[in-house]
Every structure is written in C-alpha cells, then in structure tokens.
Amino acid sequence: MKLSRLLRLRGIFYTKKDKRLAASIKHMAGSKPFNLALYKLAIKHASVSDEYVNGLKISNERLEYLGDAVLGAVIAEFLFIKFPYRDEGFLTETRSRMVNREALNQIAIKIGLAKLISESYEGRNLNAHKSIFGDSLEALIGAIYLDRGYKFCKKFILKRIVIHYDVDEIINTTTNFKSKIIEWAQKENKEVEFKMVSMTGNQRFKEFLVEIWIENESTASGKGNTKKKAEQEASKNACEKLAIQI
C-alpha cells in the first residue's frame, strides 16, 4: 500500500469535529491532510490559546513564521519567472505588496479560512485581532509545507492563493509611472507638463481628467477618482505611447 494511503487511514480514528476540519482542509488545499494535528495548530491563534508546553504557549505563531518564509520563497520565484526583464527592486517591492497583512487577510476570507476559524472559536471576540486571518493563512501554509512538502505547498500557493491577486493592479501601484515620465523627460531634455483638464462629479464621486503635454503637445490622458491616480494613469499611457522602458 502506498504511504500516502496509509497515512490517510488515520481518518478512521477521527472524531466528528476532526472529520469536518479534514473536509475543510481538503476543500482549501485540494487534498486530504496527512497529519491533522498540524492543521489544528495552524488555526489556533495565540489570543485563544492558554496551553503551555515547556514554557512555550501552544499557538500557530511558529507555523506562521515558517509559512511566511515559504510563501516568500514561492512568491519570489513566481515574480522572477513572470517578469524576466524587471529588476530586483521591482520584484522585492511587488512581493512585499503581495504578502502584506491586508492582502493575506482578504485571501483568507476568500478561500474560506476565515469562516473556519470563526466557527472554531464561536463566542470569542476575534475582531480585536484584525490580522488573525492573514496570520492563520501563513500558519496554514506552514502546516501544508510540513505535512506535504515543498512541491505540494508551492502548487497550493500558486493555484489557490496567487490566483486571487490582481497582479497587474498591484504592479500599477508599484510602478511610479509619473516619476518614470519625469526621469525620461530630463534625460531626453524635453519639457513635460501635467494639466488637469476637468474635475466632474459630486462630493462623493469625483472624477479627474489629467493630460500630459510634452513639448507643448498633448501626448496622453488619464482618469481617476483622485488627481494623483489620474496623473498615474496618464503617465502609464504616455509610457506605453512613447515606448519608455518601465
């Protein structure tokens, strides 16, 4: 019998609660867990734990530390391959945006991890710890890594986590197109001007329209709900039009 099958045999000793957890993990990770204890630990936040072993509080914090490192490596490779002509400054910045607490919180909600945690700790107030879901997502990654190895964990991250990112959106906010245009203009010795053409809408929904004039000629325009975003959008369009390397 294959080892993986043997390991799954543990399932016959599961309690009803264990079975539900194993099913949830299977939904999230795409395969039944081998060592369920790791996943139980992964959803145990320090704020809801009061067990101590050898002076160490039993919580998911160690798994979170491990998961954070594995996630970092997988995302690093993902961006390395996706952007063969971008420098390491861009890659580092984009990665840090992808693994920030808020982004991970959102993904934990999307994949159902937040619901699983809320259910396990009903009656306790989890809202006091806003990062609890993102932390637990990292801990889940740590648990999957220990349970199933790097290859499986990498697949989990790429197929079930990265898929929720709008990478283009992240990059658009990572790249400062306006400074690219200004840099380019200085190098090429051209005069560049950002003109706000119009501002429409009411107090709540504003729309700005900005044009970029290069050497007294309108080159590109952009819209946005703030002046900054409109300038960014216009700069991006100008970069494309002028084929400026970003």
Place this chain on the structure above:
Amino acid sequence: MKLSRLLRLRGIFYTKKDKRLAASIKHMAGSKPFNLALYKLAIKHASVSDEYVNGLKISNERLEYLGDAVLGAVIAEFLFIKFPYRDEGFLTETRSRMVNREALNQIAIKIGLAKLISESYEGRNLNAHKSIFGDSLEALIGAIYLDRGYKFCKKFILKRIVIHYDVDEIINTTTNFKSKIIEWAQKENKEVEFKMVSMTGNQRFKEFLVEIWIENESTASGKGNTKKKAEQEASKNACEKLAIQI
C-alpha cells in the same frame, strides 16, 4: 539515458574557462551544474557588468533576490525543527543573524566562492563593494535552486552553508540572559545583584569576572573581555543552575 546525464552532455561544448567554472561549482555544490549559464550570471556583480537587455542591466541581482528568499525558507525550517520549544520571536531573530550580510560574506570566503569571483574579475577593484561575496552567495543559491530544484538546493544549504555557522554562539548572543535573570527575579520576588569581582589584564587584553548574587548568595559567575559579556556569561550559567526557561 537519464535526463540528468543528457544535461551533463552539454559539457562537451564547454570552453576551457567554462570547464574550470563547472569544476569549481562541482566542488562547492557537490554536483556538476546542468545549466552553466545560471552560474556565470550568479558571479556577475552589477559593479562589473555593463551589458543591458531590454533596459535591464545583466547582473546577479535578480538571482540574489531569489536566493535570498530560498535561503530564508530553508533556514526558517532548519531553526523550526532544531528548536521545537522556542517562540517565533527567537526564531526570527536567530534567522536574521544567520542570513545577515557579514555572516554570508564570511561563508562565501570559506566555501571558496570569494576566490572564484576574485579570479573572474582580476584587475578590477572589488574591495569597494564589501558585500559582493555575500550577495554572490545568495545569487549562487538562486542559481542552484533554478538549476536543480528545491530539494537539492535545501541539501546544499544545510550541508554546505549551515555547517559553517556556530549556531550556539549565535543563540548566545541572541538570547539576552541578563534580562531573563532580572525577569525571573522580579517574578519570584528575589533580590539579584551583579558584582564585578575583578578586572585583570592590560590595555589590550582585559578580562572581567562577574558574579551574580541572588538573595545575598553567590549563584554563578562568568568571564569575558567586556563587562557586558562577563555579565551575559554569568547570567547564562545562572539560568542553567536555576533551570530558568529561556
């Protein structure tokens, strides 16, 4: 024929210089490289490169970014397993000491990478960039990861890099034993005192001897070439004697 053998066949097209590089890599990584181009790139520091492709300077910086992430994950797991009862704060701090630039520089020298780089760029002044060897070690890790996969790369890190660390020494400097003793004394409501017993030696080689007195009883002592180190050593001995959890 196995794929790995086939890939090694590339060797018949190597120039003399390539052959020497491949032999050096084999010495360092324990196995011949499959894709030598990756390793050539890994030892190309930005300061000695002047090629550009698509606006990107061809250098080892991207590989360094990738290697840094992979090294972080492997060291994270190494410490996670080595210290099952230490919290994530300790693990994070110890890891950051292990992957700092100075530590990596030293290891690059020990494994012969520094020599390889110096030879490749003879005539150029590398001393201006002190971190060049540590950077290149990370880039080498990135190259090995891409060339041979995670498992091989992890083995390389554990067998050929981690082996050069004195982990106990790192931990001794990570753990602040003095504050552990003071914390413990406050909790146990005991009076603790650090007494400098003697200072011997001359201007250049000093030795301090410090004793820890708990409730007016000498409990432990420690030596060191600074007062702080002696206190640290004495505190460590006291922690051991009193079986204080660290």
